[in-house]
Amino acid sequence: MGQLHGKVALVTGAGSGIGEACAIHFAKAGARVVISDLDLDGAKRVLVEVKKNGGEGIAVQTDVASAEANEHLVAETLKAFGRLDIAVINAGIGGPAALTGDYPLEGWHQVINVNLNGVFYGMRYQIPAMLKSGGGSSINMSSILGQVGFATASAYVAAKHGMVGLSKNAAMEYAAQGIRVNSVGPGFIRTPLLTKHLTEEQLSGIAAMHPIGRLGTSEEVAELVLWLASEKASFVTGAYYAVDGGYLTR
Ligand code: NAP
Numbered sequence: 001m002g003q004l005h006g007k008v009a010l011v012t013g014a015g016s017g018i019g020e021a022c023a024i025h026f027a028k029a030g031a032r033v034v035i036s037d038l039d040l041d042g043a044k045r046v047l048v049e050v051k052k053n054g055g056e057g058i059a060v061q062t063d064v065a066s067a068e069a070n071e072h073l074v075a076e077t078l079k080a081f082g083r084l085d086i087a088v089i090n091a092g093i094g095g096p097a098a099l100t101g102d103y104p105l106e107g108w109h110q111v112i113n114v115n116l117n118g119v120f121y122g123m124r125y126q127i128p129a130m131l132k133s134g135g136g137s138s139i140n141m142s143s144i145l146g147q148v149g150f151a152t153a154s155a156y157v158a159a160k161h162g163m164v165g166l167s168k169n170a171a172m173e174y175a176a177q178g179i180r181v182n183s184v185g186p187g188f189i190r191t192p193l194l195t196k197h198l199t200e201e202q203l204s205g206i207a208a209m210h211p212i213g214r215l216g217t218s219e220e221v222a223e224l225v226l227w228l229a230s231e232k233a234s235f236v237t238g239a240y241y242a243v244d245g246g247y248l249t250r
Contacts, residue, residue, distance in 0.1 A: 001030060002028065002029040002030025002031070003021075003029050003030065003226075003230045003232070004026055004028070004029040004030045004031035004086070004226075004229065004230060005029075005030035005031075005230070007026075007030070007031040007032070007085040007086055007133035007229075008031065008032050008033075008034070008077065008081040008082075008083050008084055008086070008123045008133075009023075009026040009031040009032070009033050009034070009085065009086035009087070009088070009229065010033075010034040010036060010073065010074075010077055010084060010086070010088070010126065011023045011026070011033065011034070011035060011036065011087075011089045011090055012036045012037070012062060012064050012073075012088065012089055012091040012118075012122065013036075013037055013038075013044040013064070013090040013091030013092060013141075014033075014035040014036055014037055014043060014046055014088075014090065014116060015035065015037030015039045015040075015041070015042020015045065015046055016037070016039070016042050016123075016191065016192050016193075017189070017191030017192055017193060017218050018044045018090055018139075018141065018186065018189060018191060018218045018221045018222065019037070019088065019090040019091065020042075020049075021217075021218035021219050021221065021222035022088050022090065022221075022222045022225045022226070023035050023046055023050060023057070023084065024046070024049055024053060024055075024222070025109065025219075025222040025223070025225070025226045026086070026226065026229065027050040027053050027054075027055025027056075027057075028053050028054075028231060029226060029230070031055075031085075031086065032055070032056045032057055032079075032080075032081050033050055033055060033056075033057035034057060034058055034060060034073070034076070034077045034080070035047050035050065035057055035058070035059045035060070036059075036060045036061075036062040036073050037059075037061065037062065037090075037091070037224075038061065038062065038063050038064075038091070039112075040059065040061040043059035043060065043061065044059045046059070047059045047072060050184055055202055058077075058080045059124065059194075060072075060076045060077075062092045063162045064089070064114060064118035064121065064122060065110075065113040065114045065117060065118050065121075066121070066126065067121040069121075070118075070121040070122050070124065070125050070126075071125045072157075073125070074125040074126055074129050076242060077129070078090065078129060083129075083133040084126060084129040084130050084133055085130065085133055085134075085135075085137070086136060086137050086138075086139070087122065087123075087126040087130070087136070087137075087138050087139070088139045088140075088141065088225060089118065089119050089122040089123070089126075089138070089139070089140045089141065089163075090141040091114065091118060091245045092114060092115045092118075092141060092193075093110070093111060093113035093114050094111075094153075094156060094172065094193060094197065095108075095110065095115075095153070095156050095192075096105050096155075096156045097152040097153065099151070099152060099154075100154045103154055103155065106154060107191075108154075108155045111155035111156055111159055112147060112158070112159055115155075115156065115159035115160065115163070116162045116163055116166075119140055119163045119166055119167075120166060120222050123138060123140075123166070123170055123181075123234065126138065127170065127174060127179060130179050131174075131177060131179070134178060135177065135178025135179050136178070136179050136180075137173060137179070137180045137181075137182075137228060137229045137230075137233070138167070138170065138180070138181040138182070138231060139181075139182055139183075139184060139225050139228050140163050140164075140166075140167045140181070140182070140184070141183075141184055141186070142160045142161075142163050142164050142167075142181045142184060142185045143156070143157070143160040143185055143186060144184040144185050144187050144188075144242060144244045144247045144248055145157045145161075145187065146160035146161050146163065146164045146183060146185050147161075147164075147185060147240070147242070147248055148248065152162075155227065156204040157235040158189065160185075163183065164183045164185075164240050165171075167181045167182065167183045167238070168181075168238045170235050171237045171238030171239075175237050175238070180228075180233070180236060180237035181237060181238065182228050182233075182236060182237060182238070182239045182240070182241065183239070183240045183241070184221065184224055184225060184228070184240075184241055184243060185240055185241065185242040185243065185244060185248075186216060186221045186242075186244060187206070187210050187215075187216050187242070187243070187244030187245050187246075187247040188206045188209070188210065188215050188242050188247075189217065189218055189220075190196055190203070190215040190216070190217060190218075191218055194206070194215075209247060209250075210244065210245035210246055210247045211245060211246030211247070211249060211250075212245030212246055213245075214245065215245075216243065216246065218242070220243060221243050224241055224243045229243070
């Protein structure tokens with residue numbers, strides 16, 4: 001029997017990349033999965049993969065930048081499975097590349113809405129459902145850029161730092177009621193977030209910033225997320241875990 005047998009796990013941004021790998025890892029570990037994404041076709045494609053692996057789940061279209069959409073996502077989860085035990089708030093965007101003094105205002109608001117407000121909206125509706133289920137594990141997808149800066153990415157860096165603080169706060173508030181809240185900080189991972197926008201030459205330059213000398217894979221991040229979701233991490237809350245090939249050692 002899988003280590004997440006009987007659990008219900010929700011993953012946002014699960015139609016691609018890191019979220020997709022998390023959903024598939026969870027399903028293989030026995031959880032029923034709620035595959036949420038702005039891109040419904042992507043979510044449905046991942047649901048097919050989950051079912052191929054013997055798993056069970058639903059696909060739900062959600063724009064995490066909307067509070068109402070997050071409320072609807074939790075309602076759909078409860079309607080389908082009656083409980084919520086694990087939530088990975090993973091959906092995120094890169095945003096424009098510009099120095100702070102030139103940063104487009106619209107781009108700033110878009111990144112903060114998805115990458116920071118989206119985390120608050122998610123927890124705002126997921127936590128009450130987890131409390132009714134007797135506790136749970138929340139995992140918020142930050143970044144190495146939740147710990148250090150990156151020139152031309154001020155909105156992304158601010159949002160990813162902000163969600164680490166938000167996660168610590170919620171961890172402190174709900175620890176006694178059995179909800180653990182942690183942040184994960186991937187280094188640069190080969191997903192469409194990078195490959196849609198960067199050339200192979202640019203990706204090689206980024207890979208070289210990691211002492212391990214390569215980009216990470218979505219599966220390497222999902223392994224950490226699975227551990228945090230499971231009872232194996234029962235004494236871990238309010239933490240930030242890097243999975244970054246050594247990027248933050250510099
Ligand atoms: P990805 O492959 O682009 O997947 C992200 C998914 O989220 C996409 O399916 C995307 O849909 C969806 N999405 C975008 N905006 C959304 C919204 N408003 N509501 C719901 N879903 C939305 O990216 P990824 O690399 O797996 O990134 C996942 C998370 O990891 C992000 O939070 C990212 O910041 C973080 N992260 C990534 C890296 C990296 O190097 N890849 C490093 C550190 C942290 P569309 O395709 O339709 O936009």
